[in-house]
Amino acid sequence: MSTEVVTNVKLKKWVEELVDFARIPNNVYDSSQIRENAMYLKRIMEEKGIHTEIIETPTNRPLVYGEMMSPNATKTILIYSHFDGVPVETENWISDPYTPTIRELLSDTLIEKLEDLSEGREVDKKALSKYRLFARSIADSKNSIIASLVALDYLREKGIELAVNVKFLFDGEEEVESPSLKDCLNKYKEKFKSDLVISASGETHQSGLPTVELGFRGILQFNIRVVTGLVDLHSGHFGNFLPNAAFQMATLIASMKHDNGMIAIKGFYDNVVPLSDTERSIINKIPRVEEELKDRFGISGAEIKGRSLQELIHLPTLNVRGISAGYVGDEARNIIPSLASAEFDVRLVKGMDPEHIYQLLKSHIMNQGWSVMEYFPTMQEIKDLDKIVVIEKKAGFPATRTSLESTTAQYVIRSVKEVFGEDVVVMPSEGGSLPLYLFEELNTPVIGLPTSNYDCNQHTHNENVRLDFYVRAIETYYSLYRNSINLNNTSY
Amino acid sequence: MSTEVVTNVKLKKWVEELVDFARIPNNVYDSSQIRENAMYLKRIMEEKGIHTEIIETPTNRPLVYGEMMSPNATKTILIYSHFDGVPVETENWISDPYTPTIRELLSDTLIEKLEDLSEGREVDKKALSKYRLFARSIADSKNSIIASLVALDYLREKGIELAVNVKFLFDGEEEVESPSLKDCLNKYKEKFKSDLVISASGETHQSGLPTVELGFRGILQFNIRVVTGLVDLHSGHFGNFLPNAAFQMATLIASMKHDNGMIAIKGFYDNVVPLSDTERSIINKIPRVEEELKDRFGISGAEIKGRSLQELIHLPTLNVRGISAGYVGDEARNIIPSLASAEFDVRLVKGMDPEHIYQLLKSHIMNQGWSVMEYFPTMQEIKDLDKIVVIEKKAGFPATRTSLESTTAQYVIRSVKEVFGEDVVVMPSEGGSLPLYLFEELNTPVIGLPTSNYDCNQHTHNENVRLDFYVRAIETYYSLYRNSINLNNTSY
Structure with missing residues (x-):
């Protein structure tokens, strides 16, 4: 484990980057809002040195595509996420969904000054777990997008070079089943080509541990x-x-x-396709949360009895x-x-x-x-x-699943473990469905890196991301970039 | 068969009596409307020589009770009906639900002058079948109430004496399951005592033939x-x-x-309790309407196959x-x-x-x-x-059923046949449910005389009664009163 010290000055900057993005309304049914988000992304990506373009779609909800090419790279990672949101029912929100605020859960006291979160120079990451940033799409999936971008700045600050090319593909209509994605992937096959697609979206395992999803x-x-x-x-x-x-x-x-x-x-x-022995063994290592879920949701027996939730998801x-x-x-x-x-x-x-x-x-x-x-x-x-x-x-x-034994899977899992230790949840597949088969059809393995807390209220009122989860998201991408040399290493 | 000639002057008077009653709004959820109907009934019943009283209920929706006692009567008929209606959704009506109008079905042309319905002195009853009177509760059950009352006038005009006592019990809350009826029947056991209860409500058999229901x-x-x-x-x-x-x-x-x-x-x-052989034989005589119903409603097979609709209702x-x-x-x-x-x-x-x-x-x-x-x-x-x-x-x-062989059943059936001939539908039970077991608990047989056309739209918009059905209703009660001497006759 090699966790870096995070200063409260840095934290403040990271939060501001996320807040500024989350301020922009992003109702998927309003293409002008989607375009505004896309233009905003293009601007900040270019500021970070990413060559960025807007890709028009027949639905008038553009995709944002960016490239950060490395001179000696032989491998490419493509980070796929989305910036559109489901419509808001404003009356149910404690605060305006497009006026991001930091609060403790169920409290209406705003945290005005991020500096107050930590008295000293170093942020106590554990203490951050009390605080949440509330806004539409802050969990699904604006925090993942911003984390993947600011991690590049972080890497640069540390003077570390990327060993791979990184591409970004940000979708503006994922909430309505990405109607333009398939045609775009076909049309720009070469442009979007990569060796690994990271799906930057979703919630971590209910245990709260960092999570890697090898399939959907x-x-x-x-x-x-x-x-x-x-x-x-x-x-x-x-x-x-x-x-x-x-x-x-x-x-x-x-x-x-x-x-x-x-x-x-x-x-x-x-x-x-049955789970392999190794897949089965990593499932067995995932913390059991069944009893906690039963208590929380008032559930009696499972529909299929005698199996863990993880087995049932597979x-x-x-x-x-x-x-x-x-x-x-x-x-x-x-x-x-x-x-x-x-x-x-x-x-x-x-x-x-x-x-x-x-x-x-x-x-x-x-x-x-x-x-x-x-x-x-x-x-x-x-x-x-x-x-x-x-x-x-x-x-x-159809479903997708990347083999646990593959170089790509091992590279991602190692990168996450390097920051957070061995307690990482690796799921052969998550329970939800994403149309990531489109990438798999291009023979590219897809791995999910969900970064939001499990109780983030995505798709409903008071959507939020815990600050410690957001910091962890940045550290995850930072580690991924820092270790990118290993993607060339086939000896995993 | 002994059908009387009906003049258009008489028809006009009969229609006016029904129209005047149907003008009074009767939403069962508005107790002041119910009371207004009750007071109106009391007034016209007293005009007809019926000793009438308002019976208060805990729900503030009064019952109307009337008596027409005959000096030498040994038997008593009680006519039970109701004058409350389900709420109206005015927007779906062609004409205002409380402004009764005569029209052909699906036409918005009003028949202004009833005299026009028949040029001569005598009304062509068959020709009346084109015309319908539209208003809330006109089918369920104001036409039955007025028919049972004007038939008394008719009898008097003909100089015929009643041979039995006739009692009337009109409910103001049948549409909400008659919550006060049971207690009232117990409280006024002696007053409401009778040898036969006629349920004056409902639709005739789909064939359109006059109908007698021996059970519910x-x-x-x-x-x-x-x-x-x-x-x-x-x-x-x-x-x-x-x-x-x-x-x-x-x-x-x-x-x-x-x-x-x-x-x-x-x-x-x-x-x-299985149907008796005679009950089964009268069921078999009822016209089969299954194919017509299947055509009309777009129905394929019956849920229980190989049996007539009448068998299924039993x-x-x-x-x-x-x-x-x-x-x-x-x-x-x-x-x-x-x-x-x-x-x-x-x-x-x-x-x-x-x-x-x-x-x-x-x-x-x-x-x-x-x-x-x-x-x-x-x-x-x-x-x-x-x-x-x-x-x-x-x-x-529970259900009720009066034996076909009983004096009361035979008296009613004969009275109807005397006017309309042998083509009368006699049902051991109708399919619907009415809380008439309350009378059966008092050991009184209950027989239903539905008088509305089968397509009367009761409970919904454009409720209507066909004019020929209304005239038939009056003639039915007239025959019942005229033949009341036979209720004493046990030799049926």
Whole structure:
């Protein structure tokens, strides 16, 4: 371990850089706001000596691309992150989402003077853990972007040379599934070429330890509607006659899983690439947080019992995101619902193809006697067919996973451990899904370096990043740059 | 058959009596409106020679009670109906719900002069079928009330004497489950005593034929919530870990029915009183409307196949009125729902006790390993228990059914047939539920005489009654009064 001393003057500067960026509204649905963020990034990146350009997209939400080339480099790292944010519901925030403030959690006392955080010259990093910076996108993912940039200044201050090329690709529409990214990656294949993509986004493991993610689950989203008639009918006059769409939907959903929580779709698990022995061993080293989570969220048993949360994250899921049919609560009335809707997401692990899984799902439904349609049936079809399911496929992309034994994985893990010691969480895959398969399709390994605290409230009100996590983020990128010579080293 | 000639002068008077009553707003949630209706009824009933009183209730929505005693009567008929209405959503009405207008269906042309409906002295009753009177509660049930009253005038005009006592009990809060009725019936047991209760409400059979209902299904309403945690969690980070409440609910609901639509709750059908051979034979005579209904509502197969709609109405039902969990449609998001709600109604037939059925349902759920609670669980309970169902019982009352062979049933059926011929639909029970068991508990048979057209839009916008149905209603009560001597005749 070789932690550097951080002075409160430096801390103040780092915080100011993040605050200045977080001040700029970044609603992903407002392309002019996205452009303003992009222009701001270009300016500060150029100030740091990064050759930067704005890459236009058909959605009018530009990407920001930057290069810091090193004369003798043979390897290249590309840092991918995003600067757009989900819309804010201002009324729920303690302070304005675009007026970043430092506070203790659940306190409305502002910390006006960062110098006060530490009396002496040296910041007590542990003491920083009480303080959080509140603003939209400060956790997801502006802190990661700024950390990756100021770490370059830090490196320069220390007089250390980069041994690799570093490229930056900052997305302005990640919150709406990055609709322009795929075409851009194809169009600028050479420009974006690298040996390692760092995904600079996300939350660390719930234990709070520094975290390296070697993979991301893929996803398949779809919805299903069951149609038994054109109108809801009175349950007294037509009970036993009009088939109940809510009941039919319940039967269909119930058929999809076994009692033990495992998925009953034939072939669902067939192509899953199992974890290697070493991957399994690093999973077993990750601190167990299950009991803490159960206490915190009021959860009883796990859906699939007898396995750790980490094991469960490395299995695929089939999740019902929502069901709706008829009316409940005060709205309840004596009708037979003729329409039931359900939304699903499937989390895919390495080896699973979204389209193949979608076909397996359709087969499962058909095998139970349903007529499966991809459009809303006509009145004639409703009358002629006995059990009708309308299915609609939404997003879908596969999982990624970089081998633990690879040079790239070892380089990243070592860099993090060098600063923070052996207590680093290495996850073969995180539970969430990011469309990073796009890079993997270009044969580039992708590794995630989440830097935000687990309780950062991303996507909701009072989004925040803990100051100690932010400092750790900077130190992480600093170590990555400082050790970049090792990316050439194949002896790991 | 002995149909009387109706002059257009008489028709005009009848329509005016109904229109004047339908003009008075009657939102069941506005007790002053209910009182205004009650006072109006009292006045017109007294004008017709009925001794009338207002009976106060704890809910401030009075009942109206009237008596027309006959000197030598040994039997008494009580006519029960209601004059309150469900709230109106004015914007959906073609005309103001409390400004009754006569129009053809789907036309906005008013019929200003009723005289125009018939050029000659005699009204062509068949031609009346084109015209409908639109107003809130005109179908449910103001037309029945006015018909039962003006038929008394009609009888007097013809110089015919009543052979029985006739009592009227008009409820002002039927749309909110008649909360005061039970106590009133007990309090005024002697006053309300009768040999036959006529339920003057509802829609005739879909064939449009005059209809006599010898029974009503009972009902049991309850809701169920499945709780797997205190908050919804991210489906990527916690999939396979947080049990999905929507999934658990689906499994629970699916367990309640067999694939053939029959209910899988143990003991559910045990106490059902089967239809007698004669009841079965009158069911078989009822016109089959299944194909017409399927065309009209876009329905494929019946939930329980191979039986007529009439047979299905004489079986109990278990209906899911609604399900809700998580989010669907534009609101859909990647969460695991920790709460799922479902609303149910059970239609009970003769022999079934609502409380007993409720206990069977709870046993069914418990037998599948659920912890069944009647309150929302504490955080500790959610953590300690594996599968939690919160169940809440709502309304519940048993079915009624008067024997086809009884004097009362035969008297009513004969009275109707005398005017309209043999083509009368006699239903051992209708599909809907009315709390008429309260009368049956007083050992009084209850028979329903629905008078509104099947497409009357009761409870929704553009509620209407067809003019020919209204005239038929008056003729029905007229025949009932004229034949009242037969109620003493036990030789039917």
